[in-house]
Amino acid sequence: MDQPVAGETLVEQPVKFYQTGTFTVGNRLLSETERSVQADMDRTNSLNSGHRACQGCGEALGARYAIDAAMRATGNKLIAVNATGCLEVFSTPYPETSWQIPWLHSLFGNAAAVASGVAAAQRALGRRDVRVIAQGGDGGTTDIGFGCLSGMFERNDDVLYICYDNEAYMNTGVQRSSATPPAARTATTPAVGETPGNVFGTGKNVPLIAMAHRIPYVATASVASLRDLERKVTVAMAIEGSRYIHIHVPCPLGWGSAPQDTIRVARLAVESGLFPLFEARHGEVTARTPIRSRVPVTEYLKLQKRFAHLFGNPPQSERIAAIQAIADRNIAEFGLNDS
Ligand SMILES: Cc1ncc(C[n+]2csc(CCOP(=O)(O)OP(=O)(O)O)c2C)c(N)n1
Numbered sequence: 001m002d003q004p005v006a007g008e009t010l011v012e013q014p015v016k017f018y019q020t021g022t023f024t025v026g027n028r029l030l031s032e033t034e035r036s037v038q039a040d041m042d043r044t045n046s047l048n049s050g051h052r053a054c055q056g057c058g059e060a061l062g063a064r065y066a067i068d069a070a071m072r073a074t075g076n077k078l079i080a081v082n083a084t085g086c087l088e089v090f091s092t093p094y095p096e097t098s099w100q101i102p103w104l105h106s107l108f109g110n111a112a113a114v115a116s117g118v119a120a121a122q123r124a125l126g127r128r129d130v131r132v133i134a135q136g137g138d139g140g141t142t143d144i145g146f147g148c149l150s151g152m153f154e155r156n157d158d159v160l161y162i163c164y165d166n167e168a169y170m171n172t173g174v175q176r177s178s179a180t181p182p183a184a185r186t187a188t189t190p191a192v193g194e195t196p197g198n199v200f201g202t203g204k205n206v207p208l209i210a211m212a213h214r215i216p217y218v219a220t221a222s223v224a225s226l227r228d229l230e231r232k233v234t235v236a237m238a239i240e241g242s243r244y245i246h247i248h249v250p251c252p253l254g255w256g257s258a259p260q261d262t263i264r265v266a267r268l269a270v271e272s273g274l275f276p277l278f279e280a281r282h283g284e285v286t287a288r289t290p291i292r293s294r295v296p297v298t299e300y301l302k303l304q305k306r307f308a309h310l311f312g313n314p315p316q317s318e319r320i321a322a323i324q325a326i327a328d329r330n331i332a333e334f335g336l337n338d339s
């Protein structure tokens with residue numbers, strides 16, 4: 001902040017666009033309301049150090065922020081159920097664990113159902129203060145666990161389900177899921193042939209499907225905006241009934257991005273329009289994050305080897321334009337223009 005000269009009043013500048021993971025941003029001390037849960041010395045470190053995630057793992061980062069925020073919001077009365085997947089495997093190689101909360105490993109496909117059962121058991125015990133989270137990767141959520149998830153939504157069970165979307169089955173070697181984007185190379189959508197990578201026009205949008213169940217709260221979030229992620233988890237924990245948060249988490253190993261670029265890649269997904277950030281209540285969009293500095297999708301795609309075949313000689317301009325059209329449609333549909 002500029003020093004005031006004689007006769008001038010000191011005007012505080014609002015902090016707008018920076019990550020606020022500590023007490024300060026730039027050379028300014030943040031007000032208490034702007035400090036993140038992670039900036040708090042009393043954070044729970046629910047997902048503690050010593051786990052085996054890859055360098056730059058977006059899923060580890062997202063889970064740490066999400067669960068610490070949920071712990072703060074519930075006064076540390078939280079139980080987490082975890083589907084099989086990277087988050088479970090890197091955090092809990094038997095007999096060790098990095099979790100410092102009551103934590104259950106379910107099967108790959110039934111985390112939502114197990115969490116519903118845990119919530120029902122707490123209710124039967126009269127422990128309405130104890131809250132429940134289910135969490136898993138996109139494969140465990142949008143594919144194999146989808147039936148259990150839809151059932152949980154339909155019954156409006158008192159669970160927050162968090163999907164960490166790294167856009168493929170990473171734990172078993174990067175196979176395609178129904179969250180894998182068009183053109184992406186995975187082990188099952190190889191970069192060969194006339195239309196290399198994942199085919200266009202497939203997959204499903206689970207946040208929109210969750211909204212169609214008209215559950216109390218649905219949100220998308222990104223590790224590009226950790227403060228916003230913490231806020232959405234906090235909002236969700238104050239609501240009863242089914243809630244769903246879908247977090248975009250880059251995976252350096254599966255995406256072929258540099259570990260130090262995880263936040264950059266996540267931010268470009270948001271700022272290109274490929275990953276819209278919004279909140280919805282009872283099926284209606286109630287808030288969205290406008291894009292402040294729009295970038296073409298090529299800025300995002302070029303940082304990832306899974307899209308390298310699009311930029312050969314000659315580049316696959318039509319397919320890049322088709323991806324740009326998806327981003328343009330998102331921006332129009334969710335009203336993300338910052339104007
Ligand atoms: C019924 C069943 N099928 C297959 C597997 C093997 N498996 C374990 S984790 C996993 C992939 C998990 O992918 P995802 O849910 O996207 O999470 P990520 O590892 O990407 O975080 C698979 C296929 C399993 N454990 N159970």
Ligand code: SF4
Nearest residue numbers: 053054057086251253
């Ligand atoms: S494979 Fe991806 S999701 Fe799994 S630990 Fe490594 S970076 Fe994280």
